[in-house]
Amino acid sequence: MSRHKSFTVKSLLIIQLFVVLFTGSCAKKGFVTESVRPELYDIKSELPASTHKRNPTFLVYGDHRPSWRVQEGFLDKRNWSRKRLFLFPVFLPVLLFNAIFGGTAYLRHVPDLGSEMRRKVLNQIYDEVRKGDIDFIAHTGDIVENGTYHTQWEDFLIEAVVEKPVMKLVPYYPAPGNHERHNEQVYGRHNYDTVFPNSRFYTKKFKDVILIFLDSGLIFDPKGDFSSLTVQDSLYRKYLVSGPDSKKSSWLEEQLASAQEKYKIILIHHPLFSYGKHSRDWDETLGMNLEQKRRELTQLFMEYNVQLIIAGHEHYYEHNVLNYLKEGKNYNMHILVTGGGGTPVRPLISFSKVDKWLDMDMHYGYEVDMVNRAEEYHYCIVSVSENGINIEVIKVDDGEIENKIILDEFLVQ
Template sequence: MFKLSFIMAAILCSSALSANEPVVYKDALYQQQKIARLTTLPNSLNFMVIGDWGHNGHFYQKEVAHQLEIAMYQTDADFIVSTGDNFYPNGVASVNDPLWQSAFENIYHGPHTFEDWYVVLGNHDYLGNAQAQIDYTAKSQRWQLPARYYSKTFALENNEHVLMVFLDTNPIQPEYKTREKYRSTQGQSYQTQLDWLETQLAGSNAKWKIVVGHHPLYSSGKRFGRNQGLRDILEPILERHNVHAYIAGHEHDLQYNQPKNSKVAHFVSGGGSEARFVKQREFTRYAEATPGFLSISINGETLTMSAINHLGEVRFNTEKHLDK
């Protein structure tokens, strides 16, 4: 019964969007479609996390984009994080590839999704021209991918800060070293990136430290059991420098994983257009095979995460305190 209701609701949502395209966003629409149970912290930095979205409008990409716009308005969010696999199946060919319009600009066209997008590269992005996605930063006002890896510090109240480090996990991923399909990921020294990561984390006095990469270190989804190699490389660095959260995509679902004896929260947001199966594991706090995205709110003491599906439902809420 739940599955049937879910399908019918998705069909109705999809039909409504199709019938009214292009959607005209007005104040009345935001109020009518307000997302219940979606809140923010006082004096907070607010942002959305979406990944694995670039399916040229297919699957549930348009529905997720619509709810992303509603959530951005409702939370007065500051920016959007993209966890990679920005264009399927094979990235983009150039900064003038038509996919920029059909899979990005024309999909995320609401006024509140025209905030900054802080982007990382996924494995599918490397099957095309990864450099073109970096170069698009100079062409777009909102697309922020200045280099294959970079960092950004955001201000909170009382002169406190959030450090966000955006990684390119593709050259670090051990299994790609022997896969012909991903040879293009190996044209750079991953050790140079790891040294840079250590420097960024060690040199920051930010109250919160968050690292973003495409590949998860823990997964309750399709790739459960296949993350150990990357985890062995990155997890000791995250633990050593008291990173509070690691955010990834790659898995086409929404997850929150919390390994035992670790203070690092592991969030996965890869449901930007389609969904794959998940299963409860020993470290799973939440995992759902649903299209959607995450909403994150941070202030001086607390981080909250809400998982939102393509129907505008908050499916899960959690909070993390700075000292826990």
């Protein structure tokens, strides 16, 4: 099977090189400010001061980026299972289509998958915002497939500013994802800061809740955007957790220590605990001392009684609860993973493997309960009151708000 696939891949690469030559030029990296109309990104949308004096209702979603047909189709290992290979003649036309046209799009740096569901999600969000009950939108990252390409930012802005202008109706607050490439020093940082100025580490405060937005790119660096792991680690110490030998608190430690609000919500792209494709990211070599950093962040959040972490990265919905004991009292921290914003959702991992990972986390000292999960496109509506944080998870099917289905609903206190 491996030799068959290897020969097929090599043959198709040769075909794709000819297709690229005869179908058009490749997308190029570039600056948003040089290639995108300013009216698309120069949007100064901020909440009125009166809103900060009360508790908000906001909409949150994540993983809205387009994807690659060749990755989700041809290179998906499920398509190369023994069962599929036995029926190879049946699947051959689909595989060839995904390989040739999807591979060509990949070589040209033009994402070619996910447009339909991304637009349906955005259409339903737009209708939700137009009802007038949403104060702002929060995003858990992966807005574009590769933030070094100005054309991808332009596509996103046309969708969110022109076609379904949610960014003109309410403020739009992101936590950067790894696909934004915002730590790439030439194009990535420039483009992200142009579209979302001052949006890597920041807070939004209201009557009973503080929202703290974090850049988990200081932990994970899969593309090698930092000049060295040492530079990345020093920034982690400056902004996230200072470490026992530091004489100065980190930015995050200062925000948590000074927070007077009853509820604390963290928004970050990479979840501390999830049980999908990226469950073991904290064990891998995508950064320096990852398991240690997860423990440091978890302990910091427990120290200051953070009630809710909202993350993305996994392309589906998941709700986990971390239980812990502090000063003789039982506490829990909710981890909401909302990654169904339009990027192709991923299949759920088997319960047997999830149980194995839960046992592994228990071995590390984390008592995590998986409460719910769903392989669905969705967004969440978060309503804060003095009695708690209510989360409503809305399924997106046909993109019509009249047909919306509630996937899950729970209260955080």
